[in-house]
Amino acid sequence: MSEDSVVSTKFRVLELFAELNDFELDSIEQWICSRSYKKELETKKLMQISERCLVKIGETIKEIVPFEAEMPSETIIPPTVGDQADCNTVNTCHVDEFLYDQDEVVDLVKVGKLKKHYCLDCNSRNVQELTLISHSMSRQSLQYIFKVLLPSDLEDKQILDVGSRLGAVLYGAYYFSNAGTIVGIEMNKEFCDVQNRIISQYSLDNNRIKVINSDVLERSDVVQSADVIIINVLDFFVDIEKHKEMWRFFKKYIKKGSYLVCNRSMADTLSYLDMSEESLNWISICRPSQLENEIFFDIEDCSELFLYTVN
Ligand SMILES: C[S@@+](CC[C@H](N)C(=O)[O-])C[C@H]1O[C@@H](n2cnc3c(N)ncnc32)[C@H](O)[C@@H]1O
Structure with a gap:
């Protein structure tokens, strides 16, 4: 590091310190003096190494899927209920968070290459911001799931990602956890081909990670044997009736003691589907298992991730 960059780093540190009150400043001073931050820095560097593997995989996927990361063979329909019911093909655009992080956007x-606004009234400055949605989880969310929410030791556990799409959750589980078995189930064949191509190109251990091309409703056996089930919001991919059927199916087949990870609260998902009463008693919200790792995350970015256990 040159003298100039030391000065500019001190400038940035002082900028941060200037925002703190006396108590906060004392806590930070104690943290640095105790030198425990050195260990945390080591952990952070290790996490960055794993994250670089996901960045590389993302770069490869960008070359093999369309820019919007949506396939011609898919039927994607904006939902009519829930917090995304205001999305439509005019005001919404898909930017995959696994492929493009905020800086890349x-x-x-x-x-x-990407527009952030659409015109409400042609030829005028009367424009409106587009809603950007992602069908995949971001690298940040994946790290949070495996480094904060779930227990650190998943060696004898089976992880299942319902609707594995580009495979983001599978690669996250592979690099950020020691999970023994990682299974993705995806109804779209083109996306299964993408995932299998990545598994082979990056020589990922076939005994540890696998993809099943099926409607999850046809594979109660796979759901029954999973210890951790990860479900990203499915609203754009199934109609209300099928969505309800899927939650009844999950309630029936996910085994007791399993973990369920969602990126919207179950109370919201089920109330949007008008099925709260029949369904909420089978799960309990859980505290994160590795709270000590929260230090590595901007918690606000991860506040939409929820961990439950099945009663
Ligand atoms: C929101 S994306 C989730 C992608 C991935 N899990 C992630 O978080 O990065 C949902 C995916 O679920 C798939 N899907 C929807 N319903 C399904 C079903 N009944 N069986 C299998 N896959 C399904 C869709 O094709 C879509 O690719």
Whole structure:
């Protein structure tokens, strides 16, 4: 590090310190003086190494899927209920968070590859911001799931991602956890091909990670044998009736003691589907298992992730 960059780092540190009150400043001073931050720095560097593996995989996927990461063979329909019911094909655009993080989105907007606004009233400045949605989880969310929410030791556990799409959750489980078995189930064949291509190109251990091309409703056996089930919001992919059927199916087949991870609260999901009463008693919300690792995350970015146990 040059002298200039030391000065500029001190500038940035002082900027941060200037925002703290006396108590907060004392706590930070104690933390640095105790030198425990050194151990945390080591952990952070290890996490960055794992994250770089996901970045590389993302770069490969960008070359093999369309820019929007949606396939011609898919039927994607904006939902009619829930917190995304205001999305439609005019005001909404898909930018996959696993492939493009926030900094990359800013760059895409700068070079004009991505538009952030749409015109409400042609030829005028009366524009509206587009809603950007992602069908995949971000690298940040994946790290939070495996480094904060779930227990650190998953060696003898089976993880199941329902609707594994590009495989983001599978690669996250592979690099951020020691999970013994990682299974993705995806109804779209083109996406299964993408996942299998990545597994083979990156020589991921076939005994540890696998993809099943099926409707999850046909594979109660796979759901029954999972210890951790991860479900990203399915609203754009199934109609209300099928969505309800899926939650009844999960309630029936997910075994007691399993973990369920969702990126929207179950209370919200089930109330949007008008099925709260019949369904909420089978799960309990859980505290994160590795709270000591929260230090590595911007908690606000991860506040939409929920961990439950099945009663
Ligand atoms: C929101 S994406 C989730 C992607 C991935 N789990 C992640 O978080 O990065 C939902 C995926 O579920 C798939 N899907 C929806 N219903 C399904 C079903 N009944 N069986 C299998 N896959 C399904 C869709 O094709 C879509 O790719």
